[in-house]
Amino acid sequence: MSTPFWVAGKPASGPDTAVIRSPYDNSVAGEHDLPGSDDVERAVQAAADVSAETAALPAHVRADALDHVSRSLADRSDEIAGLITAESGKPLKWSRVEVNRAVSTFRWAAEEARRFSPKMQRLDTDPGGVGRTAMIRRVPRGPVLGITPFNFPLNLVAHKVAPAIAVGAPIVLKPAPGTPLTALALGEILSGTDLPAGAWSVLPVPNSAAPGLVADPRLPIVSFTGSVPVGWSIKDSVPRKHVALELGGNAAVLVTPDWTDLDYAAQRIATFAMYQAGQSCISVQRVYIHTTHWDELRSKIVAEVRKLVTGDPRDPRTDVGPMINLAAAERVEAWVTSAVSAGATLATGGGRSEATVEPTVLTDVPEDAAVMAEEVFGPVLSLNRVDSVQEGFDRMNSSKFGLQAGVFTTNLHTAFEASSKLAVGGLLIGDVPSFRADQMPYGGVKDSGIGREGPASAMDDFTEERVTVFTGLPI
Template sequence: MTKLKDVYPLYLNNKAVQPNTDLAVTDKFTGEVAFRVAQADAATIDAAIAGAVRAAEPMARMAAYERQAVLDHCVRRFKERFDELAYALCVEAGKPIKDSEGEVGRLIDTFRIAAEESVRLGGEVLPIDIAPRAKGYQSIWKRVPIGPCSFISPFNFPLNLAAHKIAPALAVGNPFVMKPASRTPLGAIIIGEILAETDLPEGAFSILPAHREGADLFTTDDRLKLLSFTGSPDVGWDLKARCGKKKVVLELGGNAAVIVDHDADLNDAMERIIFGAFYQSGQSCIGVQRIIVHESIYDTFRDMLVKRTGGLIAGDPKDPKTFVGPMISESEASRLDGWIQEAIASGATLLCGGKREGAMLEATLLENVGRDTNAYREEAFGPLAILSKFSDFNAALDEVNDSKFGIHAGIFTRDIFKSLDAWDRLDVGGVVINDVPSYRVDNMPYGGVKDSGIGREGIKFAMEDMTEIRNLIIRRK
């Protein structure tokens, strides 16, 4: 079995620094301290931002093949340290080991895609002779790095969501400072350890675990030109309000819905919805929270889901048989347990699950949930899904849109016209046909609307956010 070290540093201006061991990180299943990590103070964060400013020009001067070489090095080292990365994720996030291995695979994919895209950052020759006054003029534009970036990553995908910030920044030549989630900092620190093996200019990166209240500079410092934040809506929108002039990209919450129409393959839909609702204990912003089923198949499909959900194995995430591990903390499990009890008290029917022990909450299905309850309106971010029925497809689309969130929606149907109607009408960032909203591939444009955020991730699209267009106009005489 892989063993973790007892103590880990932070990374300041490309170098490992161990000023303290103040941040205790627990094994999320046992609750015991698994390792300790250095924690950055305001002076350290300030020094990191100053280093990123100094690194901006040498980073921008790096040739495309040099940026690609850094990313290729990361891909090789991630593969070599695959088991260590997966085990660290399993411990610090409580993510079942098979899911942890899957996330390491996505980390590798994300850096590989960035390596490929790093040599494709092009521009355009733009004809501007649209009127007599522009005759003899030529426009050419290119993309240039935006400059020092600030990244704040969440606990639920501590490897891959950090990668979706770091990899495109390196691909375009931006220095960055990153604050990983305090509950799950180790994945980002190992990425920093591997980046430190490269020849990046000094100050190109800093990875700084810090408590939220001590990390205001990540948001407010005007030397930073972009903030990319993934996390809760309340925090994200507050950060945007305090960001000043810098560009902001927000990947926030959701309470994603999936429609199961009468012509769906029920066995296939059931397996995918089980995955979408209860994968990594439902702690995903595109996890299936609302399941909207055609009335003609509702009873059959509900009974299939209940039986399958009741058979999910919960327990130690280090056991390969485990499907549902602990939530990130007992307080989060208690919060969602309270929402379940609130819904039941308001008239909802408990179909299965509903029991909690510490941070372990059973995979839970409810029906007849009132639309004014937290379980319906808010982001559950845990192993809870609610069922409702529909008779008219347009009404089902309206129900999907009855949310302040909008990242992804899923539709199980064989009707191409309904698929296109859903694509037109659903107020979300992406519509997934014959799969769950939880489906994501790391090169596609990913992000939400409404309270779910602004901007898009996916390497090519993040690279666009992390660059500015610089135009060249030539008068030919």
């Protein structure tokens, strides 16, 4: 049976369907109806029509809807995790983590909706303002277009949908064509809320339909997570819109000479370089190891990588599954071959079977190799030696990306220096950069994007300040 899409909060069907297959073995994960141009028009117009109504919704209505989604995801966690694995090839253990994170994302958004309040500012700080007080409230900019990628088909959708509901902004969601089933299941859950018709739509349209949605003046906010070229082309195409971009990176780690727990560092680096087949924008990609630890830590990391279980993502024991498709796997394989040709040493891995790439470790990798300079988005880790902490900082900053980084140090001065010098949106001390708490501000600098996710941060992005000045009121 084909899964319906969602227009203005109602299930809808069409004459055409798409079959979604597992990237692991090509088995059918599901089938869904495809929206036509008339469906897209109905969804966008409904969002525009309901904009004033959603903005005026009481906080308890918005918060209750978000709580309903959070509870429903928790109740259906096994089912939703299985769906994520089926359509994306993500190992089941990581799909379960993703569902749990989405439960938290919607819960946090509900809490933020309840405390989303105006601020008061006294204006009698200068003589001309005596007797005046300002109330500063945040109001929705208008309907949101949310465009999400394949690698987190639930939680990255949550980071668009939840803050939009929290501020009272309608949202039209375009999930990735390769992994739309999870977003459509979320639509089923959303249909059980009391949100007005038009407050949300889920449109699994092909990427070719995205430019029309991006350009539509009825959608003044575009929140995009995905590739660098597409993201910046969106920003360039609609300069008068408010655009938020989360575009990934090539996350770096520095292991300083004062760090002594090399077993912990090796385990964390190996796990989070390869989890989800490296298809995370904060997957560990570049590691700079101080010469003091080079020989020992390099060996430990390689040993930890070799322990990882690669195979069927439906098996709870599997650590590393396939990439999203064969083309992606072939690209990663080519990048590894190119790095070795340029002088890198292949320490382990490097092979490929269909869409599954072996967890791969390279050492002594030239900085201009694609596996260092670009975003691999695959299970490939590059290790390089540095002679000083400052050299490590410099080489970490040499990237055109700046999403998150990690520094293994126990030295408080080094930690503060890293926080000051590293041009990234987020820094992890004593850990890899792959940690994200869903309530914290999350985003990057340089080519990694603009704006921040996390419910409270995205709520700021989706709204603008409106000032009301009261005259003659005592304070």
